[in-house]
Amino acid sequence: MKIENRIFDELQVGDSQSLRRLCTQDDLLVFANVSGNHNPMHLFDLDGDGDGQPEAFVPGMFLGSLISAVLGTLLPGAGTLYRAQSLVFHNHAHAGDEVESRVTVTDRNPRDMTVTLATEVRRLRDDALVVSGVAVVEAPRRKLNYSSHDLPGLIVQRHRHFEKLLKRAEPLAALVTAVVCPEEPNSLGGALRARAHTLIAPILIGDPDRIAAAAQTLGADLTGIEIIAESDPEAAARRAVALVQAGRAGAVMKGHLHTDQLLRAVLDKAAGLRVGRRLSHVFVMDVPGLAHLLLVTDAAINITPDLRAKVDIVQNAIDLALSLGIETPKVGVLSAVETVNPDLPSSIDAALLSKMAERGQITGGLVDGPLAMDNAVDLAAARTKGLSSPVAGRADILVVPNLDAGNMLAKQLTYLSHAEAAGVVLGARVPIILNSRADDDMARLASCAVAALHHARLSGQG
Numbered sequence: 001m002k003i004e005n006r007i008f009d010e011l012q013v014g015d016s017q018s019l020r021r022l023c024t025q026d027d028l029l030v031f032a033n034v035s036g037n038h039n040p041m042h043l044f045d046l047d048g049d050g051d052g053q054p055e056a057f058v059p060g061m062f063l064g065s066l067i068s069a070v071l072g073t074l075l076p077g078a079g080t081l082y083r084a085q086s087l088v089f090h091n092h093a094h095a096g097d098e099v100e101s102r103v104t105v106t107d108r109n110p111r112d113m114t115v116t117l118a119t120e121v122r123r124l125r126d127d128a129l130v131v132s133g134v135a136v137v138e139a140p141r142r143k144l145n146y147s148s149h150d151l152p153g154l155i156v157q158r159h160r161h162f163e164k165l166l167k168r169a170e171p172l173a174a175l176v177t178a179v180v181c182p183e184e185p186n187s188l189g190g191a192l193r194a195r196a197h198t199l200i201a202p203i204l205i206g207d208p209d210r211i212a213a214a215a216q217t218l219g220a221d222l223t224g225i226e227i228i229a230e231s232d233p234e235a236a237a238r239r240a241v242a243l244v245q246a247g248r249a250g251a252v253m254k255g256h257l258h259t260d261q262l263l264r265a266v267l268d269k270a271a272g273l274r275v276g277r278r279l280s281h282v283f284v285m286d287v288p289g290l291a292h293l294l295l296v297t298d299a300a301i302n303i304t305p306d307l308r309a310k311v312d313i314v315q316n317a318i319d320l321a322l323s324l325g326i327e328t329p330k331v332g333v334l335s336a337v338e339t340v341n342p343d344l345p346s347s348i349d350a351a352l353l354s355k356m357a358e359r360g361q362i363t364g365g366l367v368d369g370p371l372a373m374d375n376a377v378d379l380a381a382a383r384t385k386g387l388s389s390p391v392a393g394r395a396d397i398l399v400v401p402n403l404d405a406g407n408m409l410a411k412q413l414t415y416l417s418h419a420e421a422a423g424v425v426l427g428a429r430v431p432i433i434l435n436s437r438a439d440d441d442m443a444r445l446a447s448c449a450v451a452a453l454h455h456a457r458l459s460g461q462g
Contacts, residue, residue, distance in 0.1 A: 103117045204228070
């Protein structure tokens with residue numbers, strides 16, 4: 001950012017400058033932590049006045065700091081020091097509002113080199129005056145002209161999107177879930193925690209002695225939970241599928257067995273859960289710093305999907321996004337570049353998928369591609385490349401070219417960006433919860449919430 005200040009002698013009455021700022025939920029959390037003001041009126045997920053709705057008011061002093069930002073960076077700029085600031089609050093701004101802070105020179109005092117400025121903050125959606133006041137500052141006396149260094153970025157490490165999923169699933173009846181081989185503490189513990197949150201009603205299928213040993217390790221009581229004895233993992237998977245076929249279960253959860261052992265039972269032509277669509281895996285990801293959920297597909301099942309398979313992969317992901325409350329899912333089909341290259345098959349597939357959605361062969365969402373990763377998720381990158389589609393820079397769903405790319409992307413987000421990832425397999429008669437041994441409690445709970453919400457939509461309850 002280039003900074004050039006205005007020294008006292010350059011300032012004239014009537015000079016004015018402004019800055020615009022989108023006030024985000026993360027801003028409220030950062031300000032609460034920095035200031036120590038934990039008033040629930042200013043936290044997006046809390047009800048501060050008991051009316052049943054979270055207020056998410058932007059704190060008054062945060063708005064005041066936006067005035068300070070104009071004074072310190074634009075007018076007069078670097079070297080400015082406050083003498084006084086009055087503030088009168090006329091309206092409220094909320095998380096999600098874009099505001100404009102403006103300062104205007106009204107007086108100069110050569111005796112002490114101070115400048116008086118009228119200050120205000122306006123809410124842009126309706127031009128409402130939110131804050132007005134007067135600032136008195138010491139103007140800089142030396143000219144400064146330089147490029148400032150970027151400040152270290154801040155990321156809020158709270159997984160609010162998963163918390164919202166859990167809250168969204170709360171009103172639903174517990175989803176009866178066949179849990180296959182919950183024979184060690186992680187897999188059993190995940191099912192029991194989801195049960196405690198009334199997300200699922202588990203039926204445990206596996207070796208009873210191993211299940212009991214895992215429960216003892218956890219200090220858990222299995223009283224009231226149905227256990228079906230089946231010591232062989234593949235036989236246990238077939239029993240889970242049979243429970244779904246019999247109408248006794250609305251989801252299947254992977255426990256301590258290999259994914260291919262579970263999926264063989266699901267894909268069995270005679271007794272499985274096929275419904276005519278290709279199975280695909282979706283990571284539902286809560287990425288710190290990202291303002292919305294991010295879905296990544298396919299990262300676990302289809303190794304090198306062809307165009308026909310990708311149609312189902314995209315449709316499965318759109319259907320899931322709709323179940324999670326995303327009204328018009330925006331799908332970015334990834335390639336290495338954002339232009340069609342005949343030598344790059346992923347770019348051709350992406351363009352065809354985009355056109356197929358345009359013609360109604362894929363429904364429920366907006367599909368655009370090819371997009372490179374940067375211009376799929378970053379609006380500034382998309383604008384730099386001249387992309388102006390409703391998807392570019394705003395993608396809710398990322399469709400990767402192959403399993404290698406999807407697996408790498410999901411794990412990079414998890415281990416480098418500290419994202420949480422909930423995994424679910426779609427395209428079968430019921431959702432299949434596919435947890436990893438490395439998943440923590442929140443990821444396992446979110447996977448169950450995702451399955452419950454999708455089942456509710458498929459069955460007409462959501």
